[in-house]
Amino acid sequence: MIATQNCIPTDIAVDRSTERVVIQWKDGHLSAYPFEWLRSKCPCAKCVRVQPQSGESDALPMMGSGIGKKSWKLRNMHMVGRYAVQIGWEDGHDTGIYSFEFLRSICQCDGCSAGAVPTVSIDP
Ligand SMILES: [Zn+2]
Ligand SMILES: [Zn+2]
Numbered sequence: 001m002i003a004t005q006n007c008i009p010t011d012i013a014v015d016r017s018t019e020r021v022v023i024q025w026k027d028g029h030l031s032a033y034p035f036e037w038l039r040s041k042c043p044c045a046k047c048v049r050v051q052p053q054s055g056e057s058d059a060l061p062m063m064g065s066g067i068g069k070k071s072w073k074l075r076n077m078h079m080v081g082r083y084a085v086q087i088g089w090e091d092g093h094d095t096g097i098y099s100f101e102f103l104r105s106i107c108q109c110d111g112c113s114a115g116a117v118p119t120v121s122i123d124p
Contacts, residue, residue: 007101012085014077021074023103031107036072039089041106042096 011024021033042048073090080086080097088094107113 007104009100031109035074039072043102044095
């Protein structure tokens with residue numbers, strides 16, 4: 001488990017050239033989240049309903065018809081209290097509130113994905 005006090009960002013940057021949100025954590029950890037990945041993990045009630053209820057899946061949720069790649073562009077992001085950010089997307093969807101604890105838990109870096117998700121080792 002990740003200690004809650006480590007789930008505090010010291011810096012949050014939206015890098016539009018690489019289309020990623022980059023978070024520097026208090027414990028020195030650095031996380032980078034592609035916009036698409038964040039959108040697919042949108043924790044709002046509307047999106048969660050179409051995501052698998054149990055188990056981890058990399059499958060993108062079905063977001064209804066007519067939503068193209070454009071809607072995965074991040075339009076704006078702002079702090080919600082001291083514990084979360086709200087992200088607005090190009091298609092107008094802006095109900096997703098991402099707590100820092102949640103963001104930290106979905107960190108995709110090698111270290112986190114190796115530790116958090118049991119995977120088949122490719123090393124001998
Ligand atoms: Zn959503
Ligand atoms: Zn990580």
